[in-house]
Amino acid sequence: MAFSKLKEIPEVNEAVGKLEDLSRKYFQLISSGSNDDRAQALKIWSNMSSSYWEILFAIIEAKTKNNPSKLIFDDEERLFIDLGYIQGVLTLGKDFDTKKFLASKCKADILPVMTFSDYISECWAMITGKEIPDPVIGMSLNERINNLNEMLVAAQDERNNFFNEISNAYPTNLNTRQLVQVMNEFLISAMKVNMRVPEYREGDEASRQKLAQQRKAYLDAEKAAMLLVSSAQKNENNPLPLQKVEKFTALNEKTKILAKKILYSQIDITKISRRAKKITDNCSAMSDTMKRSELKNMLVKKREYLTVPAKNARCDTSLLCQPDSMPLDYAKDYEIFREFTAMDMDMFNVPRVRMYGIPRAIFVPGQGLGTYDWSDNSFLIPAFPIGGNDKSVSYALAAFRWDSDEDRRLKTPYEGIKENKKKSLLAMAASFYKDYSVWLTKEKRGYRLLPGETHKAFVKMFTTKPEE
Secondary structure, eight states: OOSGGGTTOHHHHHHHHHHHHHHHHHHHHHTSOOHHHHHHHHHHHHHHHTHHHHHHHHHHHHHHTTOOSSOOOOHHHHHHHHHOOOBTTBOOOTTOOHHHHHTOOOOOOSSOEEEHHHHHHHHHHHHHTOOOOOOTTSOOHHHHHHHHHHHHHHHHHHHHHHHHHHHHHSOOSSOHHHHHHHHHHHHHHHHHHHHTOHHHHSSOHHHHHHHHHHHHHHHHHHHHHHHHHHHHHTOSSSOOOHHHHHHHHHHHHHHHHHHHHHHHHHHHHHHHHHHHHHHHHHHTTOOHHHHHHHHHHHHHHHHHHHTHHHHHHTSOOOOSOOTTOOOOOHHHHHHHHHHHHHHTGGGGSSHHHHHHOSOEEEEEEEEEOOEEETTTTEEEEEEEESSOHHHHHHHHHHHHHHHTOTTOTTHHHHHTSGGGTTOOHHHHHHHHHHHHHHHHHTGGGTOOOSOHHHHHHHHHHTOOOOOO
């Protein structure tokens, strides 16, 4: 039987039994080859789809009945909650490796990451006022910050060693050792000013001046280092190859991106605590029964948003796994997030992030294209992406970019494109998602695919402002 640890729970047995009966009829009809049988199978699939929520709520009711301090799901339950999959009842691709899937872990980066089952466990922790458990597929906030710091040190060392190679090959009067030392020491301060973090915006005048001076020292050192590399490239006798110039520039840019990610993550600490406390305070006077009902209410609110990825892709909105399909790889998909956010770090320099923090990436059941859930400040990434993983992630980022553009830095120039002037608001947003996806997945990688006017608009919209 499915969910062996819950085999004594009648509600779970009844809900699973209903799905088993329907699935047998579905697979029998869909494999017959008859058009009439296929039409009947699709009707049965529609009935099967509602079983996802019936089973989910039965599982949650059973596991929260004794008000546990932590809501923990076993492997069978995770596979169902996160993929809509029950072994022996529904099918996945023949190459699906259950153990490998369940063991998937995402590397540290700017975005908090979790599965839908992690999300449910987090909701329960906030409702009951308990410590929020670390996501099964990700890391705690402190772990992410520590790992990002280690990555920054490694990136600075790599850049410094490469810079030393260049400076040794092209002698200079500059104190190159001091240059890299200043760049290392004052990088974080420079990014604090660039990002206008609370420490800089709200600090006293003396603190602001200190940060500003450290930023100037960093910029002066960076400028001197870049000038040395540029001069080496122009050396008449032994010009530094362009490939090495680009490598140094990329290494230096990598250190700045990592510094920004560390600062955003540090700022998130207070915002995450504030959000959890608000929910805990609102539920503190509730009885145990009311707390269980509140968890269900939170999931009912999320239910509508979980269908958006499928609606955006105009495909089946069922949260059950699609027969014989393969789910995404969490770790690989998160790597795409790492790559794309590094290409467009300005997306986080918006009022919404300053108010609510960095959005979370939640891997949810179902199929479709990634989206942004405004109500919960989270990216929703379907387990079965339509059109490829790159497209799904880029659509989620596009939705966030568009929805968080309160100062209209993107909307105004995009609406000014000739072919967009007569579009409705919904059509305009859909068009932006598509173009932004092409911009990230193709144009930023060197392929020119957008129409001329749209390309020029994107170049203008996403050109980083020069340092002051």
